[in-house]
Amino acid sequence: MSETEPFGNLHGGESSWGRVLAESSLLDLIATQVRGWTPLSAAEAGWLTDTPVPDGWRTLAVAEGVATPLRVVGTTVEGHPGWAGLQALSAFRFTGMPEPELLIAGADKGLREWNAEGIRVDPMVMPKLSGVCGVRTDGFIALNNQALWVRYSTYVRGSSEPDQGVLVEQIVAAGAGPRMRLGAEIGALSEAVKSAFLAHIGATEDDVAAAVADHAEQMRREAEAGPVLSGEQRRFLDSALSVWDGIAAGHPPPIEALGYTGRADFEADITRLRHQLGRDKPDLSTLDWSRIQFLAELSWASDMFGAGVEFELVSPFSDTDALAQLRSIQRALIRTVDRALLFPLGRNDYQ
Structure with a gap:
């Protein structure tokens, strides 16, 4: 010392x-x-x-x-x-x-x-x-x-x-x-x-190892069951996705890079994702959740592609509330989403 x-x-x-x-x-x-x-x-x-x-x-x-x-x-x-x-x-x-x-x-x-x-x-x-x-x-x-x-x-x-x-x-x-x-x-x-x-x-090394193993198994079960989101978190996600049918419809993100065949495919998938978010048990894949989080982040934060500075004008969430919701959602989805699935053309870059 x-x-x-x-x-x-x-x-x-x-x-x-x-x-x-x-x-x-x-x-x-x-x-x-x-x-x-x-x-x-x-x-x-x-x-x-x-x-x-x-x-x-x-x-x-x-x-x-x-x-x-x-x-x-x-x-x-x-x-x-x-x-x-x-x-x-x-x-x-x-x-x-x-x-x-x-x-x-x-x-x-x-x-x-x-x-x-x-x-x-x-x-x-x-x-x-x-x-x-x-x-x-x-x-x-x-x-x-x-x-x-x-x-x-x-x-x-x-x-x-x-x-x-x-x-x-x-x-x-x-x-x-x-x-x-x-x-x-x-x-x-x-x-x-x-x-x-x-x-x-x-506590022994065996005690610690057993706790780590139990935790890993719990995370595996939670990942298989899908994330648990509150009603307010889902409401924010729905508002964020609605931007792509509204104020940001004229300048969506690079659709093909996200794996969509075109604008109609993108818009149809936005409708499907919003519908699933409204169900008690959404039928959503890892790719679906990854797209939902990415598109929500973009719609709130990006002024070039999403709603950006106008987000709080077209949604019930202020910027402060939106940030709090988005951070809580990111933590809730941390073991569900997979960024390597988002851009199929550049997937090898993540491996």
């Missing part, structure tokens, strides 16, 4: 960094559901605070007498003033069995209170052991004229035995600009924390 620096002085509670690393409404929520909620001391949490950090990250000293966070590390990147990324680790013991649904439902509460954009919540793949669960949520926030990407990762092992429950929270914040350059390092920090937690609760 390189030399330490004082977290309290450089990143106190009044700064953007300090506020983000110090606040977690999910922990407050969980604390009300269990008994004996107590931060782990540094002496108890060596298994967590001794986890490795990537080269170039250094430890920042936490003020004496402060129970959380246990450890803060940070890094800089060339060409970016100040800190580019920080990680804070905290751990707690308690008595009780928090419900996984509670974690998932409340995971984004803090980010919503920050008025974050692009919020994403993902349950983590964890061993099927009693009381074990994990959730990760991230999004972009703006504080003090600074754009930050923030991720909260929460690992829980509940227990009805007194003081045997344990929770670990990792908060990572990165400047929106340097975030992509730090991707591999942030991933390494996250993997180190997850591995330390699993080792601490006694």
Whole structure:
């Protein structure tokens, strides 16, 4: 480790960094559901605070007498003033069995209170052991004229035995600009924390392998069953596809490149896709879903081919609402669509 620096002085509670690393409404929520909620001391949490950090990250000293966070590390990147990324680790013991649904439902509460954009919540793949669960949520926030990407990762092992429950929270914040350059390092920090937690609760390699296998099988079944979209998501897709029969009818995308024989074939397929979206169980192939997502993206975003700036004039969705719906749909279809099917003439380019 390189030399330490004082977290309290450089990143106190009044700064953007300090506020983000110090606040977690999910922990407050969980604390009300269990008994004996107590931060782990540094002496108890060596298994967590001794986890490795990537080269170039250094430890920042936490003020004496402060129970959380246990450890803060940070890094800089060339060409970016100040800190580019920080990680804070905290751990707690308690008595009780928090419900996984509670974690998932409340995971984004803090980010919503920050008025974050692009919020994403993902349950983590964890061993099927009693009381074990994990959730990760991230999004972009703006504080003090600074754009930050923030991720909260929460690992829980509940227990009805007194003081045997344990929770670990990792908060990572990165400047929106340097975030992509730090991707591999942030991933390494996250993997180190997850591995330390699993080792601490006694999860074996077989437990982890079984969880991964179960998750893969679940994804396979979900892919076979097709995506599950809300009524509002389907309404947005229908509105987006309707553009090709309306305002964008005079300048459709390169139809032949998408595998259609001509305008009549394209228009007939748009009618078919919209009809299927209106059914309880759409009969749509991977190619169909891929075309639906691509054409919806184009109709909303492109001013050359789609509705573009006029989308909110010809649909019930504002640009803000449309973006939120489109992002949620992209996440819902991520295991369904296949970009290699969209342009059959250039299919070899994707292989």
